[in-house]
Amino acid sequence: MNTKHSQNxxxxxxxxxxxxAIAPLFFAVRECVLAAGPAFNESIKWKNCLVYGTTKxxxxxxxxxxxxxxxxxxxxxxxxxxxxxxxxxxxxRTMRIHSTDFNREALADYVQQTLVTL
Amino acid sequence: xxxxxxxxxxxxATGIAFCWELRIVADPPVAxxxxxxxxLFFDFFFVQMGExxxxxxxxxxxxxxxxxxxxxxxxxxxxxxxxxxxxxxxARLPLQFGELFWxxxxxxxxxxxxxxxxxxxxxxxxxxxxxxxxxNGRAAPKTPYPxxxxxxxxxxxxxxxxxxxxxxxxxxxxxxxxxxxQRIANLHAFLAQNCDFDPDSPRLIGYVNAExxxxxxxxxxxxxxxxxxxxxxxxxxxSVLQDNLMAVSYNAFPAQDR
Numbered sequence: 219m220n221t222k223h224s225q226n227x228x229x230x231x232x233x234x235x236x237x238x239a240i241a242p243l244f245f246a247v248r249e250c251v252l253a254a255g256p257a258f259n260e261s262i263k264w265k266n267c268l269v270y271g272t273t274k275x276x277x278x279x280x281x282x283x284x285x286x287x288x289x290x291x292x293x294x295x296x297x298x299x300x301x302x303x304x305x306x307x308x309x310x311r312t313m314r315i316h317s318t319d320f321n322r323e324a325l326a327d328y329v330q331q332t333l334v335t336l
Numbered sequence: 337x338x339x340x341x342x343x344x345x346x347x348x349a350t351g352i353a354f355c356w357e358l359r360i361v362a363d364p365p366v367a368x369x370x371x372x373x374x375x376l377f378f379d380f381f382f383v384q385m386g387e388x389x390x391x392x393x394x395x396x397x398x399x400x401x402x403x404x405x406x407x408x409x410x411x412x413x414x415x416x417x418x419x420x421x422x423x424x425x426x427a428r429l430p431l432q433f434g435e436l437f438w439x440x441x442x443x444x445x446x447x448x449x450x451x452x453x454x455x456x457x458x459x460x461x462x463x464x465x466x467x468x469x470x471x472n473g474r475a476a477p478k479t480p481y482p483x484x485x486x487x488x489x490x491x492x493x494x495x496x497x498x499x500x501x502x503x504x505x506x507x508x509x510x511x512x513x514x515x516x517x518q519r520i521a522n523l524h525a526f527l528a529q530n531c532d533f534d535p536d537s538p539r540l541i542g543y544v545n546a547e548x549x550x551x552x553x554x555x556x557x558x559x560x561x562x563x564x565x566x567x568x569x570x571x572x573x574x575s576v577l578q579d580n581l582m583a584v585s586y587n588a589f590p591a592q593d594r
Contacts, residue, residue: 228580231587259339261576262583265528272337273368274574291572309568330412 219247222252229260232268240281246318247286247325251277254326255333274333288325289311296331300324337362337420341580344464345588351436351471353377353428355464358577360386362420366484370416371575373563374520377430377585378437379407380467382453386422391415391449393564402449408442409434409512411520413564416577425453425460427467428581431517434510435482436475444511478509488517522548523562527553528586 224230233236236244251270252258258270258277263271268279290296293303293311303311313328337360344355360368379469381388382404392414401416409431409477418424434442442448453466481493483505506514525545549555556566563570 225338226580227341227343228583232543232583255338259337259576261339261341263571263575263579265583265586269579271574271576273366275572278571309572
């Protein structure tokens, strides 16, 4: 596993089980999220969603075909100066990431805003 | 706040699904609320350090859990509040444990005080060994043959029994009716799905199991009645411990074995 080890065995099992085709992208996104939000704890919700949370869940990671979707559960409160958040629901907004040269600055900004707007 | 969660797989012959250890350290200390929804598992908790408080919105009651306790099957959600620093051990026991539990009918929605392990147990491996010794050493089948086969499928030997007799057997064994068990299974059939949202429309309706729920209102009603929250509010709610327990259970035990 070419990424930071988690304190959570369930998360490690999940990371170890990722498909080789998506793992590098997943690890890059995870590294960016944890660097921007060191206060986050990771856990697995549902059967296969990595969730970043503090005293409540904030970001849900969903692995799709060739992409990672980050669902900001209270994303409607985020100021989206990069225009990368999708969705028109009453609360959640989604950032979809297709390659490892994704906009790290934008993701870090969303993550930090998420932690500020707790 | 640092949270670590360790698991220890168990041999199926022990009758234990798996054992786990949760540690939470926070500076300054905090009280962390964890939502627990109904599941088809019994859970044994051993609070070695810290305190665990339970509260149920349905009954508006709050209590402090004994150091060692067995959580029976629940039909409604409850909140467990952890104080830090916390060191909590646990063993997850499959539904079949209800058939082997040595005490009288456990009843639903309760925590039973137990003495299964030494208070000074050193680590997860030692905890698992002690729990396996107790579960295997004290097992006392309530009926000559198991009531259930895989999942919730009823054993054929029950076919000659009257519905009333079967209801009594279910209540005496699991503390719940067959229908209540099925409702919990339906909830988890929804939650245990692989989550691969459609790229353009990540809507809940795409995941409502058509064979279990008539439509989304039916699903929403059933979900809220059991969980106490709407599905979306539930996904946002923190559940550090149960999320991990559910993830391990979903991946280790296919639906037909749960």
